[in-house]
Amino acid sequence: MTEALFWLFAALAILSALMMITRESPVASALWLIGTFFALAAIYTLLGAFFIGIIQILVYAGAIMVLFLFVIMLLNLGNDYQGDIRGTTWKAVAGGSSLVMIALLARMFGGETAAPLGETAGPQVLEAQLAEHGAVGLIAMPLYREFMVPLQATAILLLVAVVGAVVLAKRKV
Amino acid sequence: MLTASHSLALSAILFSIGVAGVVIRRNAIILFMCIELMLNAVNLAFVGLSPWAGVEGQVFVFFVIAVAAAEAAVGLAIVISVFRHAETVDIRNFKLLRW
Numbered sequence: 001m002t003e004a005l006f007w008l009f010a011a012l013a014i015l016s017a018l019m020m021i022t023r024e025s026p027v028a029s030a031l032w033l034i035g036t037f038f039a040l041a042a043i044y045t046l047l048g049a050f051f052i053g054i055i056q057i058l059v060y061a062g063a064i065m066v067l068f069l070f071v072i073m074l075l076n077l078g079n080d081y082q083g084d085i086r087g088t089t090w091k092a093v094a095g096g097s098s099l100v101m102i103a104l105l106a107r108m109f110g111g112e113t114a115a116p117l118g119e120t121a122g123p124q125v126l127e128a129q130l131a132e133h134g135a136v137g138l139i140a141m142p143l144y145r146e147f148m149v150p151l152q153a154t155a156i157l158l159l160v161a162v163v164g165a166v167v168l169a170k171r172k173v
Numbered sequence: 174m175l176t177a178s179h180s181l182a183l184s185a186i187l188f189s190i191g192v193a194g195v196v197i198r199r200n201a202i203i204l205f206m207c208i209e210l211m212l213n214a215v216n217l218a219f220v221g222l223s224p225w226a227g228v229e230g231q232v233f234v235f236f237v238i239a240v241a242a243a244e245a246a247v248g249l250a251i252v253i254s255v256f257r258h259a260e261t262v263d264i265r266n267f268k269l270l271r272w
Contacts, residue, residue: 006175010183017187017210021194026202033206036187040213047180049220049231056216059238064209064245071249072202075256084199084263094196098189105185109178123175123224142232154239161243168250171257 006046013039024083026072030065037061048126050135180221188214201252201262205245212241 016035023029037060044053085091130138143151187210194207216234223230252262259266 002175003179006179010179013183014186014190017190020210021190021197021203021207026200029203029206033210036210037213040217043180043183043217044220047175047220047224049223049234052216052220052231052234055235055238059242060209060213064242067245067249068202068206071252074253075202075262084203086197086199090197094193097196098193101189101192102185105188106182109181109185121225126224126228129228138228139231139235142229143235146229147232147236150236154236157243158239161246165246165250168247169253 002046006043009039009042009046013043022085024085027069030068030072033068034061034065037065048123048130050130051139177221177225180217184214184218184221187211187217199264201255201264201267202249204264205248205252209241209245212237 013036016032016039020029020032020036023032037056041053041056041061044050044056126138133141191207191211191214194210195204198204198207216237219230219234219237255267256262
């Protein structure tokens with residue numbers, strides 16, 4: 001059952017991603033990308049990462065894509081918009097480079113997957129931790145214990161990004 | 174039963190679609206969307222490996238999402254200021270720094 005659902009959402013994600021890079025209109029591209037994000041959120045949930053799945057919908061499909069759609073609306077690309085897809089040569093380059101990329105990644109991922117938690121590790125380990133700490137605690141325990149400094153650095157990064165975005169988009173600073 | 178190979182294969186395919194999108198498109202906003210797609214493919218690899226490599230992979234996905242949000246905000250601000258200057262988001266017109 002889980003595997004069938006995985007294949008369904010994987011097909012949805014790949015289809016939406018292909019539609020995203022082939023649609024002429026930026027709004028259509030953005031909407032197909034939201035489709036990919038929802039399919040990926042479903043896959044995260046299937047893999048047992050419930051909190052990441054929810055964050056994916058809230059932050060990616062909610063906040064980031066609304067930002068994209070707002071910018072598309074602000075720039076008003078609708079009038080006299082001409083297509084931006086490159087010619088056949090570039091399409092061949094894109095197909096070739098993505099095939100090479102798939103081959104390299106398959107070579108890298110295809111071998112023996114390392115198991116730092118030992119050969120007996122697997123979804124049951126995650127399930128045990130999930131039952132012990134809950135979906136949020138599963139992330140929060142390591143986040144606030146071992147990754148405290150990176151968490152603070154991310155907070156500062158977000159502050160800098162907010163100030164930077166306002167400064168860049170303002171007409172006169 | 175889902176193994177790590179399932180999500181790694183999907184992650185490789187989505188990443189390659191993102192690369193192909195960056196190569197064939199000329200609209201700066203869509204290039205940003207393709208970059209978001211590639212970041213998501215990497216997140217999927219992290220989540221898919223987390224049952225075998227520890228829950229730290231999911232913590233990393235959290236950081237990647239935060240950095241992606243910051244990147245989208247700054248990148249779109251750059252696109253807006255370039256649009257104000259050049260009246261277009263087509264990257265053929267952004268060649269001031271190319272050579």
